[in-house]
Amino acid sequence: MDEGTAGAMRAAAFGLVTAVRTDPVDMAGGGPISGLSGPRSAGPALSDRYRCGHNGHVKLYRDHAVVLRTHKLGEADRIIGLLTRHHGRVRAVAKGVRRTTSRLGARVEPFMHVDIQLHRGRNLDVVTQVEMVGAYAPAIAPDYELFTTGTAIVEAAERFTEIEREPATQQYHLALGALHALAARRHAPGLVLDSYLLRSLAAAGYAPSFMDCARCGSPGPHRAFNAQAGGAVCAGCRPHGSPAPSAAAFALLAALLTGDWEAAEEADGATRREAGGIVAAYAQWHMERQVRSLQLVERA
Ligand SMILES: [Zn+2]
Secondary structure, eight states: EEEEEHHHHHHHHHTTEEEEOOOOOTTTOOOOHHHHHOOOOOOOOHHHOOOOTTTTOOOEEEEEEEEEEEEEEEEEEEEEEEEEOOOOOEEEEEETTSSSSSSSSGGGGEEEEEEEEEEEEESEEEEEEEEEOOOOOHHTTTSSHHHHHHHHHHHHHHHHHHHHHHOHHHHHHHHHHHHHHHHTOOOOOHHHHHHHHHHHHHHOOOBBBBSTTTTTTTOOOOEETTTTEEEEEOOOOTTTTTTOOOHHHHHHHHHHHHTHHHHHHSSSSHEEEHHHHHHEEEEEHHHHSGGGGGGGGGOO
């Protein structure tokens, strides 16, 4: 008995199989399946995960996702890295997408927001359908600054969701919001990235303090910042060699963390660069591995 069969039987035992799938899986066309199209507001019910197919037991699920990255596989396929709304980070095979006749290929590019149907595999899932929700790649990919910023965002999103299939809904929404803001050129790309990194770190449990001392809690503002300590540090707690950012940089960092864009947009170029350096140092410390793409981002 394979994993899918066992899962379906467990689901059946708990009365979870409520839908019998009869519509064919349209791999090449990627058009909407009746009754399944359109954004879903609620999470997938368990019955969505365990469906009995017309040719045996298959395990299909559908979710919204951001495409993080793609790799070539064989002659015509790609492996797609996805951050889904309800199923965490998932890797899936998209078959035939590198053929010129594939209508699916353009939808599974990095930065795209898609409504995707996947077949659960032993190792990799298989993409069976894709509908476009937000076509951000055409806005982001051709512009060098947007592309390097977008790449830093999807790379960081991957690092923030280290364990595959572990639900990370907050990380999904933060990555999606950042890519949307980037594609719409709503704010300066450097500010979008820094706000995204700070908020994602906070969501991961590493909220920095930009006011009170991160070590002893004494009320701020303080003059020094230490990534290892967790943010602003008072004169008594300040580890040797901690940098002393400007008051304006501290204010910008606090604005980016809370999403106060009105205050953030007022910061001048020098302050943005200073804050960007602090965010990169803080993010790199917490991710323990260097986010390579951060080095490519030039903050205006
Ligand atoms: Zn202190």
